[in-house]
Amino acid sequence: MLAGVAHAASDDPVAVLSTWDFGKAANEAALATLRAGGTALDAVEAGAKVPEADPDNHSVGYGGYPDRDGHVTLDAIIMDQDGRIGAVAALEDVVHAISVARAVMEKTPHTMLVGEGATRFALDQGMPRVKLLTPAAEAAWREWLKTHRYRPIANIENQLPGPPGSALNHDTIGIMARAGDGRMAAACTTSGMAFKMRGRVGDSPLAGCGLFIEKGVGAAASTGVGEEVTRIAGTARVVASMRAGLSPQAACEEAVRHIAQLRGDAIAGLQVGFLALGASGDVGAFALLRGFTYAVTRQSGRTEVLPARSLFARSE
Ligand code: ASP
Secondary structure (H helix, E strand, C coil): CCCCCCCCCCCCCCEEEEECCCCCHHHHHHHHHCCCCHHHHHHHHHEEEHHHHHHCCCCCCCCCCCCCCCCCCEEEEEEEECCEEEEEEEEEECCCCCHHHHHHHHHCCCCCEEHHHHHHHHHHCCCCCCCCCHHHHHHHHHHHHHHHCCCCCCCCCHHHHCCCCCCCCCEEEEEECCCCCCCCEEEEEECCCCCCCCCCCCCCCCEECCEEECCCEEEEEECCHHHHHHHCCHHHHHHHHCCCCCCCHHHHHHHHHHHHHHHHHHCCCEEEEEEEECCCCCEEEEEECCEEEEEEECCCCCEEEEEEECCCCCCC
């Protein structure tokens, strides 16, 4: 039942790895940062900022689809291999959630700020207040309001326009960088599930769910229906499997299979994808459904966007 292509090892080490096709532009910005002498942390921040600023990307940052009440709320996390973590959740009115997350990491004693406090902190740091809801995202929300009842139910993604789990409804950038000296950092940023309940926070800003990294082992990021990732502390699980000796590929497969086994029919039609970068530069990628793609950029500058293998051959 495996679909997609396997990833081959190469002499040209992986410098940057990220989720989805839009990861390509992010990877290029990250590699440019590394080449300019930036750290792995600088690189993942620079990469994550690319889709955050893109009004045509409706699942990350500016232009993201709003919650059911019409508010765009952002979740983000940044981590380095020394256990430094900064995150924000339900952040409003600031484009670069990843930079706010980094400021939380570097300038506060905390690991996460949420909601109004996160926005106030960002503004105090000199970041501009920006209306994140673009006309296109607002039009999509108003269209959604016409046909979708406003009430909290399970599996809300099944009510959304487009195939469940499709890029139309949600997608996150998870980006991992490995500098020439082997040091690694990772970042993850999203506007979360389109038309989510107000106050909903997904897996993305949670350490060990949307993102995790461990020195000498590697990093992992997730995308897809965050609730399913959070239930199993997905990226902590992938990294733990790698620590126990599984390859990044085998570790991603193990986590996806665990979700399928745990949740059975409850995950029918839902997408979850894991992406992992081992400390020696090996890549792993695996999803429940066909359609998850990822971008690999090597130190030479060569970038490929590849389809991940999946547990199920279908895409919905
Ligand atoms: N994992 C994200 C969330 O649940 C969405 C996605 O990656 O598609 O918020």
